[in-house]
Amino acid sequence: MASFDIAMLWAFIIAFAVFMYVVMDGFDLGIGMLFPLFPHKQDRDVMMNTVAPVWDGNETWLVLGGGGLMAAFPLAYAILMPAIYTPIIAMLIGLVFRGVAFEFRWRTQSERNRWDIAFAGGSLVAAMAQGIALGAILQGVAVEGRHYAGGWWDWLTPFSLLTGFAVVAGYGLLGATWLVMKTTGDLRDQAYRLSLWLLVATLVAIVAVSLATPFLQADYWRRWFAWPNILFTAPIPVAVAAITLVLLKSIADKHDYRPFVLSLVLFAITYAGLGVSMYPYIVPQSVTIWQAAAPANSLGFMIYGVAILVPVILAYTAWAYWVFRGKVHADSGGYHS
Amino acid sequence: MFDGLDAITLARLQFSFTMSFHIVFPAFSFGLASYLAVLEALWLWTGREVFINLFNYWLKIFAVAFGMGVVSGIVMSYQFGTNWSVFSDKTGPVIGPLMAYEVLTAFFLEAGFLGVMLFGLERVGHKLHFFATLMVAIGTLISAFWILSANSWMQTPAGFAMNSSGQFVAADWWKVIFNPSFPYRLVHMVLAAYLTTAFVVGGVGAWHLLRNTRLEGARVMFSMAMWMATIVAPIQILAGDQHGLNTLEHQPVKVMAMEGHFQSHPDGAPLILFGIPDQDEAKVKYSIEIPKASSLILKHSLDAPLNGLDTVPRENWPKIGLVFWSFRIMVGIGFLMLGIGLLSLFMRWRGKLYDSKLLHRYALAMGPAGFVAVLAGWVTTEAGRQPFTVYGMLRTIDSASPLDAPAVASSLIAFIVVYFIVFGMGVFYILRLMHQPPHHGEEGPRADIPARAAGITPATQVQG
Numbered sequence: 185m186a187s188f189d190i191a192m193l194w195a196f197i198i199a200f201a202v203f204m205y206v207v208m209d210g211f212d213l214g215i216g217m218l219f220p221l222f223p224h225k226q227d228r229d230v231m232m233n234t235v236a237p238v239w240d241g242n243e244t245w246l247v248l249g250g251g252g253l254m255a256a257f258p259l260a261y262a263i264l265m266p267a268i269y270t271p272i273i274a275m276l277i278g279l280v281f282r283g284v285a286f287e288f289r290w291r292t293q294s295e296r297n298r299w300d301i302a303f304a305g306g307s308l309v310a311a312m313a314q315g316i317a318l319g320a321i322l323q324g325v326a327v328e329g330r331h332y333a334g335g336w337w338d339w340l341t342p343f344s345l346l347t348g349f350a351v352v353a354g355y356g357l358l359g360a361t362w363l364v365m366k367t368t369g370d371l372r373d374q375a376y377r378l379s380l381w382l383l384v385a386t387l388v389a390i391v392a393v394s395l396a397t398p399f400l401q402a403d404y405w406r407r408w409f410a411w412p413n414i415l416f417t418a419p420i421p422v423a424v425a426a427i428t429l430v431l432l433k434s435i436a437d438k439h440d441y442r443p444f445v446l447s448l449v450l451f452a453i454t455y456a457g458l459g460v461s462m463y464p465y466i467v468p469q470s471v472t473i474w475q476a477a478a479p480a481n482s483l484g485f486m487i488y489g490v491a492i493l494v495p496v497i498l499a500y501t502a503w504a505y506w507v508f509r510g511k512v513h514a515d516s517g518g519y520h521s
Numbered sequence: 522m523f524d525g526l527d528a529i530t531l532a533r534l535q536f537s538f539t540m541s542f543h544i545v546f547p548a549f550s551f552g553l554a555s556y557l558a559v560l561e562a563l564w565l566w567t568g569r570e571v572f573i574n575l576f577n578y579w580l581k582i583f584a585v586a587f588g589m590g591v592v593s594g595i596v597m598s599y600q601f602g603t604n605w606s607v608f609s610d611k612t613g614p615v616i617g618p619l620m621a622y623e624v625l626t627a628f629f630l631e632a633g634f635l636g637v638m639l640f641g642l643e644r645v646g647h648k649l650h651f652f653a654t655l656m657v658a659i660g661t662l663i664s665a666f667w668i669l670s671a672n673s674w675m676q677t678p679a680g681f682a683m684n685s686s687g688q689f690v691a692a693d694w695w696k697v698i699f700n701p702s703f704p705y706r707l708v709h710m711v712l713a714a715y716l717t718t719a720f721v722v723g724g725v726g727a728w729h730l731l732r733n734t735r736l737e738g739a740r741v742m743f744s745m746a747m748w749m750a751t752i753v754a755p756i757q758i759l760a761g762d763q764h765g766l767n768t769l770e771h772q773p774v775k776v777m778a779m780e781g782h783f784q785s786h787p788d789g790a791p792l793i794l795f796g797i798p799d800q801d802e803a804k805v806k807y808s809i810e811i812p813k814a815s816s817l818i819l820k821h822s823l824d825a826p827l828n829g830l831d832t833v834p835r836e837n838w839p840k841i842g843l844v845f846w847s848f849r850i851m852v853g854i855g856f857l858m859l860g861i862g863l864l865s866l867f868m869r870w871r872g873k874l875y876d877s878k879l880l881h882r883y884a885l886a887m888g889p890a891g892f893v894a895v896l897a898g899w900v901t902t903e904a905g906r907q908p909f910t911v912y913g914m915l916r917t918i919d920s921a922s923p924l925d926a927p928a929v930a931s932s933l934i935a936f937i938v939v940y941f942i943v944f945g946m947g948v949f950y951i952l953r954l955m956h957q958p959p960h961h962g963e964e965g966p967r968a969d970i971p972a973r974a975a976g977i978t979p980a981t982q983v984q985g
Contacts, residue, residue, distance in 0.1 A: 237636025240591055244632045247598050248624045254601060255621040258613025258688065265602025265609070266922040272603055273932045276596045277939050283592035284943055287585045290966070291950040330610055330686070336928035478614040479690045486618045493625040500633045507637055507644055 190484060191477035194256040195466065197490055199459065201252055205245035206314075207358065207451050211444075212239045214359020216282055216307025217352065218378065219300055226514045227371050228300060234366040236286055237508045241501055243283070256483055259330060260466040260476040266332040267325035268317040268339055275313035281306030308352065315351025319344030319393075322461065323400050327470040343396055350389035354451065357382040361435075361444035368511050379435050379443055387428055390454055394421065397461055401469055404461050420457045427453060523930040529921045531929040532604040535936060537903075539596050541896055542940050546590030548895045551665060551711075552718025553583045554658040556745075557638075561651050571737050574963035578738065579722075582954050584639055584966040589947045591632075596936070604929060608910050608920035615681055615689045615697055616671040623667035631660035639966050662711070669710055673703035676902065677771045678911050689911070701771050705764040706902075712757040713898065716858060717891025719749035723861075724888020727881040729958045734875050738959030743884070744874060747865035754858040761855065762818070768905075769819050772912060774833050775905030778844035780815055781805040782829040789813035790827035795849070798841045803830065805845075839907040847900035854894040861887055 212235045222228055235242075254261040265272060285303035292299070320339035327333055360382050363375035398405040408417045427450050434442040462468060466476045477483065523531055557579055564572035598620070601609045609617075637645055637653040645653070680696025681689045691697050726743030729736050769776045777783075781793045783803045792815040796808030816825040830838060861883055868877045906912055910920045 237640050240588075240635050241629065241632035243591070243595065244624065244628045247595060247628055248621070250598050250602070251617070251620045251624050254609050254613045255617025258610050258617060259686075261602045261613060262606035262610035262922075265599065266606050266924055269603050269922075269924065269928055269932070272599055273935065276599060277935060279595055280592045280939060280943055283595075284588050284947060287588040287966070288946060288950060291585065291954070330607075331923050332606070333923070336925060478617065479684060479688070481691055481694075482614040482618050485691065485694055486621050489622050489625050493629075497625070497629040497633065501629070504633050504636050507641055 190480060190487065191256075191474050193487070194252075194477065194483050195473045198249060198252050198256060199455075201245050201248040203452070203455055205242070205249055206455070207448055208242035208245060209239070210311075210355045210451070211235070211358040211362040212242055213282070213307040213311045214355040214357065215363065216303050216359075217311060217356055218359050218363070219304035219307075221378065222371070222374065230367055230371060230512050230514050231363060232286065232289065232303070234363065234512045238501075238504060239283075239286060241504060243279070255486060256478055257466055257473070257476040258478055260471060262330065263325065263327055263332045263467050263471065264321060266336075267334060268320050269336050271313040271317040271320065271339055275310045275317070278306040278309030278311075278313060282310060311352045311355045312348045315348035316340075316344045318351065318458075319347030322347070322397065322458070322468060324469045325467060327467060343400065346389070346396060347393055350386070350393050353382055353385040353389045354454075357386045357447050358444070358451070361447045364435075365441045365444045366512050368513065376435060376438060380432075383428070383431060383435065383447075386450070387424075390424060394457070403469060407461060417457075417460055420453060420460070423453050424450065424457075523926075523933065526926065526930070528924050528926040528929050529918055531926060531933055532921050532924070533917065535604060535929060535933040536600055537900075538933065539593065539600060539936055539940070541899070542944055543590070543593040543597050544895060544899055545892050546586050546593060547661070547664070548710075548714045548717050548892070549721065550583060550587045550590050551661040551714040552716075553579060553586065553721075554654075554661045555715065556718055556722065557583060558651075558654050558658040559745075561654050565647060565651055570961070571741050574959050574961065575738050575742055577963040577965040578954075578959040580639065581966045582951055585947055585951050585954070587635065589944055593940075593944070603932075604922050604924070605910070605920050606922040608915065611688050611915060611920075612675075612911060613688070614684075615691050616674055618691075619667050619671040619674070619698065623664055623671075627660045627664035627667065630663065631657050634660070642965065665711060665714070666707065669707045670698050670700070670703050673706045674698075674700045675911050676700075676706070676906055677702040678914055689914075702764075702767055705760070705767045708760045709757070709764045709898075712753055712760055713891070713895050715749065716753055716757060717895055719746045719753065720858070720884075720887050720891045721889070722746040723750065723884045724886075725955045727884035727888070728955070730875060731878065731881045731885065733958070736958055738963075740875050742959070743881075744869075747862070747869070747874065747884070750858055750862035751866045752862070754855070754862040758855055758859060761852075766819065768902075772905065773828065774830070774837065775839065775844065775902070776819065777828070777830045777833070778839050778841045778905055779848040779901060780819075780827075781808070781841065781845045782815070782827060783831060783841075785827070785829040785831055786816070787826045789824045790815040790819075790829075792818065798845045800838070800841050837908065839905050844901055844905045847897040847904065850897040851894050851901060854890050854897070857887060857890065858894075 215231050215235055219228060219231065222231060250261075253264075281302040283306075285299040285306065289299040289303065316339060319341070323341060323343050325332060325334055326338065357379065360375050360379040364372055364379060367375065398408055407413055427446060431443060431446040431450065434446055464472045464474075466473050523534075526534075557576060560572050560576040560579070563569070564576060634653040634656040637650065638657050641653065642650045674697055677700050678689070679700040680691060680693035682692045684690045722742050723746030726739045726746055729739035730743055733739070765776065765779075780790070781796060781798050782790055783798075783805065789812065791810035791812045793805055794809045794811065796805035796810075798805045813823040816827055817823050819825075819827065830841070861880075864880055864883065865874065868874045868880050874880070908917050909915060910917050
């Protein structure tokens with residue numbers, strides 16, 4: 185039974201890594217997607233500079249999520265990656281354009297706008313692809329034996345497109361509230377306005393996805409609405425509603441960091457809701473956490489590393505954020521004073 | 522564009538394409554991170570301005586190269602699942618943890634301190650900034666440790682058992698990590714990365730010395746690079762030789778392909794310098810050979826017997842021509858590197874290190890040589906592992922994802938187009954940065970658009 189416990193623990197570790205990725209690269213990608221709404225070069229410079237020192241660390245959680253899945257749940261990795269082949273490739277290519285734009289943008293004057301397009305387009309494609317991948321996994325994939333047994337367009341359904349839009353809206357909200365926290369003046373005012381609209385869009389998307397999910401599989405329906413599960417699931421939509429109200433008020437009252445923090449909380453709650461739908465499967469309706477888990481000695485070998493290193497990683501990541509804390513201005517002096 | 526190719530061939534093309542692009546950037550930024558740490562240490566130690574100028578000069582280039590390494594690396598971490606899902610399922614329990622440790626011990630360390638290294642000098646003070654630079658450099662080393670361990674395990678698998686699901690599982694993690702070829706491969710690759718960077722630095726130094734022999738920054742970087750060539754190139758040849766002997770012990774077929782030995786030689790095998798290997802006819806055409814020299818190199822005895830590919834079933838042969846030629850390219854460049862190391866030592870002794878146009882042109886021409894050698898060496902070892910993914914245990918043909926050829930072809934085309942555009946522009950920007958001479962008061966990345974937050978205590982007050 186020991187391996188059962190450690191498999192569960194690893195499911196939480198992977199879920200944690202993916203969540204860290206979603207919220208941390210979420211605001212980076214959100215800022216990228218908001219680029220077209222801020223046409224002035226000076227604003228864009230500031231927007232990019234709010235995340236330039238930390239984006240690479242944020243994206244590393246994606247590598248931990250993917251690499252960790254391969255290490256801890258190789259069967260799930262082997263089934264899911266071919267199943268969401270196209271969205272994954274699209275995401276990777278989006279991330280290539282978005283990632284290089286951080287440096288390339290400053291290495292050229294004449295083509296800077298071209299890298300602005302790469303930054304915005306890459307962010308949008310990556311966010312959309314991640315949302316589609318989420319929907320494609322939730323709606324279930326065809327499995328035979330230890331293989332994915334479907335085609336390379338199976339992921340494309342109205343539901344996966346809906347989750348794609350949901351993630352785009354959610355990342356946009358994270359990006360806008362991050363800008364509220366990190367900027368000043370007109371840029372910040374614009375970010376407030378956008379936060380409001382993006383919160384509405386995110387909420388609509390959450391409601392739509394929540395309504396659609398129980399109809400995907402009978403199991404999801406039972407999970408959410410059967411007695412006594414509903415005792416545990418009912419607080420989730422209630423919490424979403426409550427957080428939304430507080431978040432709306434914090435935006436209306438022009439709080440500084442509160443909208444961003446509350447957006448993180450909103451993400452955490454909806455993420456927990458996804459967990460309720462997924463459990464105990466890692467490939468929904470086909471492969472459970474325990475079926476996919478690597479042998480206990482692989483999971484045990486890595487748990488030491490996680491137990492020791494993740495707190496250290498969180499500590500120096502926090503330090504890096506601390507070093508670059510505070511508002512970013514366009515005209516606050518050079519490096520060489 | 523790729524009609525008639527099956528999904529596995531396309532997946533192999535895709536992996537080799539994305540990998541070939543990727544390996545260039547980490548090999549460079551790996552060496553460059555260490556070089557930057559050395560420059561900053563020298564600056565802190567001596568206080569000479571030239572070192573901080575060079576540091577900032579190369580930091581700008583590092584920022585661009587590192588970014589490209591990151592994004593092309595993320596692609597690699599998903600290639601295993603997208604195109605090689607059966608391989609991932611079967612080997613995930615063994616090499617997955619090695620890669621997970623790479624992320625935990627190396628990638629986060631690099632990424633966590635990169636921001637401070639690039640933009641934080643004035644915020645955190647000199648000592649803490651140097652610490653950040655060191656952490657990035659150490660992170661690249663740790664990264665090389667784990668990924669080469671995983672790669673070496675595919676070449677010389679050890680310490681494993683099979684479970685009932687047909688997966689490789691670890692029986693002894695120590696033997697998995699320190700598998701037989703790993704120490705040799707690690708040393709060989711680390712030295713290769715250092716040499717690659719040294720030759721880029723030397724090439725840039727030479728480029729500016731050819732225009733102005735008095736330029737201090739160019740002199741310093743050129744001299745440092747030439748010391749590396751003089752000292753490290755011979756060590757690398759020795760390390761490569763030892764790596765080859767290790768390969769002979771554990772992967773003799775690869776060495777047969779490298780040497781072009783189709784036939785067995787019971788009393789001394791010739792060293793084939795050049796020739797055209799013909800896989801179908803199982804012979805090397807038009808070969809130029811030194812009798813018995815191969816036995817001398819590999820067995821340290823003129824008459825030592827060496828088996829040839831005639832002792833190996835054909836279905837276990839790699840592509841002989843590819844391994845044969847890539848090996849010769851790598852070795853050839855190695856000796857050209859040794860040559861520049863000796864020539865520069867001679868010029869240094871004669872006091873003409875900064876004035877010899879011959880040496881500078883030679884160094885300039887050798888600027889990209891390290892990349893070619895790294896790629897050629899990589900092809901030698903990886904193509905030489907075929908037709909297996911886990912040597913002798915799991916065939917490549919049994920490793921691929923159950924995908925339709927059009928899916929793999931489409932993604933391959935997408936990667937080719939995107940990589941050539943994106944990384945082509947990146948290389949252009951790097952060359953443009955290199956074209957500028959290092960100068961007095963050199964600024965770091967993003968000096969034109971500062972990112973300083975309001976209300977921050979100036980670093981100088983925190984640390985002297």
